[in-house]
Structures are given as structure tokens and as C-alpha cells.
Amino acid sequence: MQRRAFLSAILIGTATALLLPLRAIAAAWNKAAFAAIKLEEAERNLAIDGEILSKDIEIIAPDKAENGAIVQLAVTCRIANTEAIAVFVEKNPTALIGNFMFSNGAMPQIVTRIKMAETSDIKIIVKAGEQYFTASKNVVVLENGCG
Amino acid sequence: MEANMKMRAKLKSEITEVKVIISHPMETGRKKDDFGQLIPAHFIQLVTATLNDKPVLEMQWGTGISKNPYLTFYLKDAKVGDKIAVTWHDNLGKTGSSDILVAT
Numbered sequence A: 001m002q003r004r005a006f007l008s009a010i011l012i013g014t015a016t017a018l019l020l021p022l023r024a025i026a027a028a029w030n031k032a033a034f035a036a037i038k039l040e041e042a043e044r045n046l047a048i049d050g051e052i053l054s055k056d057i058e059i060i061a062p063d064k065a066e067n068g069a070i071v072q073l074a075v076t077c078r079i080a081n082t083e084a085i086a087v088f089v090e091k092n093p094t095a096l097i098g099n100f101m102f103s104n105g106a107m108p109q110i111v112t113r114i115k116m117a118e119t120s121d122i123k124i125i126v127k128a129g130e131q132y133f134t135a136s137k138n139v140v141v142l143e144n145g146c147g
Numbered sequence B: 001m002e003a004n005m006k007m008r009a010k011l012k013s014e015i016t017e018v019k020v021i022i023s024h025p026m027e028t029g030r031k032k033d034d035f036g037q038l039i040p041a042h043f044i045q046l047v048t049a050t051l052n053d054k055p056v057l058e059m060q061w062g063t064g065i066s067k068n069p070y071l072t073f074y075l076k077d078a079k080v081g082d083k084i085a086v087t088w089h090d091n092l093g094k095t096g097s098s099d100i101l102v103a104t
Helices: A002-017 A022-028 A031-035 A039-045
Strands: A057-060 A071-077 A082-089 A096-102 A106-114 A120-128 A131-141 B005-012 B015-022 B044-051 B054-061 B070-075 B083-090 B095-101
Touching: A031 A039, A031 A096, A039 A082, A057 A120, A057 A131, A071 A082, A071 A120, A082 A106, A096 A106, B005 B083, B005 B095, B015 B044, B015 B083, B015 B095, B044 B070, B054 B070
Parallel strands: none
Antiparallel strands: A057 A071, A071 A106, A082 A096, A082 A120, A096 B054, A106 B070, A120 A131, B005 B015, B015 B070, B044 B054, B044 B083, B083 B095
């Protein structure tokens, strides 16, 4: 059951998101995980445990970001049966940035732009079947992007 | 709400690359305005992408996604003319959606 919690909120959200009012959407969004200040706490609220370091997660982000308000991040995962990619910034005011879940031929690969408050690791955690995998990349931030 | 979004879907060598930009403030709730008042949090929480009405990507976002969110994703099974739609919901109950047909 624990592992299911990582995804169940999103699943419920999808089935209903198109029609339901705000209250239902708020229920589907994982508030506890997004409100968590510490990375470990956010992970716990996504029921992540025992993540294994993997070289099959490729993270492309700048070594140095001039402006932490916009840090471009590309994640490509080469692990079979990848279901979801979660993005964390360890030293942000709240660590969890987003959780991306793939199905029906979507490739486990995304490009997006994130905020970084200070120099920190970007930590990626991938869910594949019953296992979790992880990789990190450090980004030096010259100007706070979370003000 | 379509004016708030831009989408592009391009099929190249069997993979469709979909790019999305959504106009949205993505306020964290920690920033102050010129009068020292906190600007309330206003950010997208849920985003769903579909291919011909079947979900392909479901996302939960927090305040750490940059203002005017940008996203690229990739689909294996899309063909020219297929419909890709993206819908978002924010913490204030606002919502937006847009769709586009796959092109080469």
C-alpha cells in the first residue's frame, strides 16, 4: 500500500480533474509532500523508500545558474518500466518541486524550468515497478530565485 | 483560456515532441509586494496531458516550478493528426486547457 501512495493521489486526480470543483482537486494534490520543508519528509509523504543510486537517470542542468528563478532542467530516464519522476531541490524552502507520472506511451523524459533558492543538489527519484532509483546534480545559484 | 497557453507537437523519427508554455504567475506565497504585504500563493497544482483523450502524463506541481511554466514531453505512439491536450488546475480553482494536432 505504501508504494501506491506515491501515485494514487495523481490517479484519483486524473479521473476527476476535468470536472470536479476545487475541493476535489485539493484532495488529489499531495499537500503533505509539497508542504514538507525537509527533503526526507517530502520523500516520506510520497512513500518513497530505499532508493538506489542509478547511472541510468540523466540530469541536464547548468553547473552555475545566474538567476535561481529560472533553472532549466532536463531529466531522461533509461530504467525499464519507469512510472514516475519526482524532482526535489534539497535546499529550497519546500523541497518537492513536482512529480511527473507517465502512461500510454509517454517517454520518461521531461524538460522544465524550476526555482532554486540557493546552491543545492537537484535530486531526482524515479519509480520503476516496485523500486525507486535516484540521481543528483549540484547547481551553484548566484541569485536567489524563491523570493 | 487558450490565450494563456502555447503548444507545439512535432513528430520526428517516430517520437513526438510536445512543448507547452502556460502563462501563470506561480506565486510562492513568500514574496512581498511594494507595500510589504505578502503576495498570496497562486500556483498550478495539477496538470494532465492526453493523447486522443487518453492520459499520457499526469503531473503534480508545487511552487518550485518557475513562473510561466515550461514543459517538454515525448510520446512514442502519436501519429500525425492525433490530438494532444493539456489541462491545468491551480490552488485558487482556476483552470485552463489547450490542444493541438501532431504535425511533422
